[in-house]
Amino acid sequence: MNLPMSWLAEYVDLNCTVKEFTDKITLSGSKVESVENKGDCISKVVVGKVLEIEKHPDADKLVVVQLDVGQAEPIQIVTGADNLFVGAYVPVALDGAHLAGNVKIKKGKLRGVVSNGMMCSIEELGFTRNDYPEAPENGIYIFDKQYPTGSDVKEILQIDDPVVEFEITSNRPDCFSIIGLAREAAATFAKPLKYPQITLKETAEGNIEDMISVEIQNPKLCPRYIARVVKNVKIGPSPLWLRHRLTASGVRPINNIVDITNYVMLELGQPMHAFDIDTISGRKIIVRNAVQGEKITTLDGNLRQLDPSMLVIADTDKAVALAGVMGGENSMVSPDAQAILFESANFNGPNVRITAKKVGLRTDASAKYEKGLDPNLALEAVNRAVQLVEELGCGEVVKSMVDCYPQKREKWQINYSSDKINSLLGTNISSQEMIDLLGRLEIEADGEKAIIPTFRPDLETQADLAEEIARLYGYDNIETTLSSGTPTVGKKTKRQIIEDKIINTMTAFGLCEAMNFSFESPKVFDKLNIRKDSNLRNTVTISNPLGEDFSIMRTTTLNGMLSSLSTNYNRRNAQAGLFEIGKIYIPKQLPLTELPDEKSVLTIGMYGKVDFYDIKGMIQELCAVLEIDSKLDFEPKTDVEFMHPGRCAEVLINGEYAGVIGEIHPSVSNNYAIGTRVYAAVINIDSLADNADFEKTYKPLPKFPAVSRDIAMLVKDEINVKEIESIIKQMGGKLVESIKLFDVYKGKQIQQNYKSVAYNITFRADHTLTDEEVNLPMKKIVKTLEEKLSVQLRDK
């Protein structure tokens, strides 16, 4: 909402600088977005009178002009303009003047003739012919009157006018008007507010009832409809002051009648519409719902399809306007209109909003209506409009009006307690001061009840009054305290601590934390090789996404991770290791009948100087940090669609599925344009968190020495070391303290399809072990390995 300071001054006398105004009104709740003053960049431009025009001695297209600029002597200016005449009053930029677009004027010579400044076009003053239609298309602006020479042009053209832009919150439709902001300003500065005085002559002949009748068929969607008639209309441009106010507020002047409706909408916040009354069949306005299949061509020339949820203004045969949104082309005021009908109506806000959205046409009017207007405003507005018609001399107003207002909105009452308000705010404001503060907002309070004016539908409860009092009292004046209530202990839950530990462990591994979108394209499943019948394809789907690429809630985090790795790969980062803790969204059933499961997932992805065992080691170490390493197991998997079939394992915790790790399938990494091996892990955080245990008990350090034995063997390639280890563990019994794989070798001395595997086994007991005690389990181990896995022991 734009507020020209000159317009504000008409209603309230603030007597302060613009800065003081914007600072103070911001702190009382009307947020200032910006202040703009077109006049700021213009200086030293004065009214000059053309005294003499002579041809330039050396240039055909130039003339030498003598001007009276209010100084002792006339000044001489050389110009190429051809619309000058002796006696014309023009804007003159003197030596040292500043013009729009950062232009500076200096005296100089033009083809050898001295020129002491420049005469200005309207564009050079920062405006267009839209703002000043009387300005010539090319040429110097010529004033319509004889202003005193030497006087400042900024005042005459009213360009020295700061315009303050406000951000108005949705609860204050009354502030979407100059008068509403003036009311706020008056309340903030404790100054009186001068409402516009409306007096009418009503000189046109005839009886309004004979000219128009109004029927509201749906009073829920149209609580009020007022019609007034103006005869002998003379359409033409509006006067400068009116055009200036529209322009400053960001509205383009069109003609006097349209400008008046816009002026009233800006001033009072009530949208108005003007119909050519001769186009209204049956001279009857019917406010009704559109019928199925009904169409209307709106003023912008577009044909609009209507449906029965929408409200139209109709006559006896057709719709003539889309209520609250835009008028129809069929009833527009043409330049030769004889009589017009002014509509000042009140429409249901949400309905206007939905209609505007459905037809895709949000107008200034609909934007005002959708916030919910006071129906009592309509009367003042229509009278203000016809008053302007009389003032501008563009028509004669017919006495009285047709006002269809089935259920009048009355003021309402809020009961309050000054003590309760003080205890909510933490203040000690007296009852009388509260009454005074509310009074500034036209709320009549007596210490116990407050009578609310009908333009403030946002005020419903005591808490609302508390805000009104607080903001005029000043939020800054409320004393800052620290709550003295029940003491509480701030802490993280175990789950939150576990997530912190996971993040810290991941960063200790050198991984960087990634953050990816939680919605993505349904195409990612094909990109990830996911089977057509996979449950992962059952997704929570967004009905109004920003595009297909953002249309499903992810059921796997891999796409985000691989996309991020792809970004890194394509930006020539030789190595990248990322992790993400993020959610996946798993529907419990489709279609959804309840909220989906949101599960946290740890995803690791990396490429570069890494292999499978790096990522496996990370999972092992993470589990050690979370004290679940003893419950951790890995099971080879060959059928995970997005993983290399020979380099993938399921992660088990306590024997239950917890995730998957492996090398990404080459065709998948190829889909992501990553030209190197990629390793990834996807682990359910629930599986980690449910099993994590931070209860620790000290175990005494060993008192007796350990005995260590090495064992090297040849085994077939397809045998996993896990099988060897489980035999060692089983056969070694409780004396075995640890089993360490220290060498796996394939090569020259080893026959094909075999590998050499070497272990270091440590035995320990609660006494010093003898050789015999260790030999026994070692023999059992070797024997079982030979029997079950056909290993060949290598010479020690």
Added chain:
Amino acid sequence: MKQKLSQIKDLAMESLNKAEELKDIDELKVRFLGKKGELTKILKGMSSLSAEQRPEIGKLANEVRSAIEDKLAEAKNNLMQKEQQIKLKAESIDVTMPGRINCIGHKHPMTIVIDNIKDIFIGMGYEIAQGPEVETAYYNFEALNIPENHPARDEQDTFYIKSAADLLLRTQTSPVQVRVMQQGKLPIKIIAPGRVYRADEVDATHSPIFHQLEGLVIDKGITMGDLKGALAVFAKELFGENTKVRFRPHHFPFTEPSAEMDASCFACGGKGCRVCKDSGWIEVLGCGMVHPKVLEMAGIDSEIYSGFAFGMGLERVTMQKYSITDLRLLFENDIKFLNQF
């Protein structure tokens, strides 16, 4: 004999002085002090001496032995030192070559900022609450005093879920407030960081997915002064000890009175600069006293209890803190970016 002893001593001293390697010293030790060594040879001749001479020569012989032993030790020590020096010199390396680093990774800048804020509020006695991102319209709107057809529902450009009319992606973290209130445990002192969704196209300052942090305090006798106090402490902790705050009246459907809090610009200290668009203030969060309707809807008696709530966007705070100018960087996960934090 005396003369012989002194000759042996001189010879031993001279030989030891000339010794260049440890093995020379070992040889000399055998030569002079060994079982068949020169000193032993002489001592063997002691039996031929008179009783008077024997103690004198014996004493002298012992002196010579210990002198040679001392000299042996000294020479050995010298040589060892010399050899070590040679070895050390040979082992010298270029210490200006780069160190071997086990690189640690980096948290996402958003995580760093959220952790920072969590720590501040935990220090003030808050717990951390969470709630679902796919929400019901009831929790996201109705229960927050945003009835159907309220313009706020449009302003926030909500993503809705297909074939589930009342499900949506939460547009704010405020539904967590309602869920916590409904649990019925009082007093309440929580913060709730999390992802929220609004239908904004991706650009340098917008993202359809972003993060908010919500706060809620409910107890008997909570005042707007308490709201100001808690948030002023928070702002000082987050932006620095000299941070000033101001509260501007604003409108949120779920609080009344409502306010926006500005903090004095951390870049210029309030004088006005590019960061704060010359205003000296930076908008940090929205807040207010919990609307009595919201309390009642969640089953809390607004005659007995009152409270305050606040909510802030975290991307903007993060971007301001690190001078990040393009929001998209936060979601790209380029390690050249992530490694900076």
